[in-house]
């Protein structure tokens with residue numbers, strides 16, 4: 001996976017953020033669907049296949065991550081803690097990329 005390289009802190013408009021996110025993971029755009037005191041819901045949208053979206057939920061209380069993709073459901077079998085969608089969101093957050101609300 002390509003790394004997102006930006007200086008922290010960084011504030012970007014939606015267009016610039018989308019470009020960086022697109023570059024980082026070629027076919028995905030990320031939005032914040034919802035952000036409240038309990039959880040943040042991110043939506044990953046494929047720009048290659050228009051109908052395909054995945055929702056990644058960060059539970060702020062338990063600090064746990066979930067995703068509604070098939071890989072997350074079967075991650076135990078794959079011996080992985082997270083799916084690629086959660087890993088991607090975590091990289092964006094670690095790199096200080098601000099994700100716009102939809």
Ligand SMILES: [Zn+2]
Nearest residue numbers: 067069083085
């Ligand atoms: Zn996923």
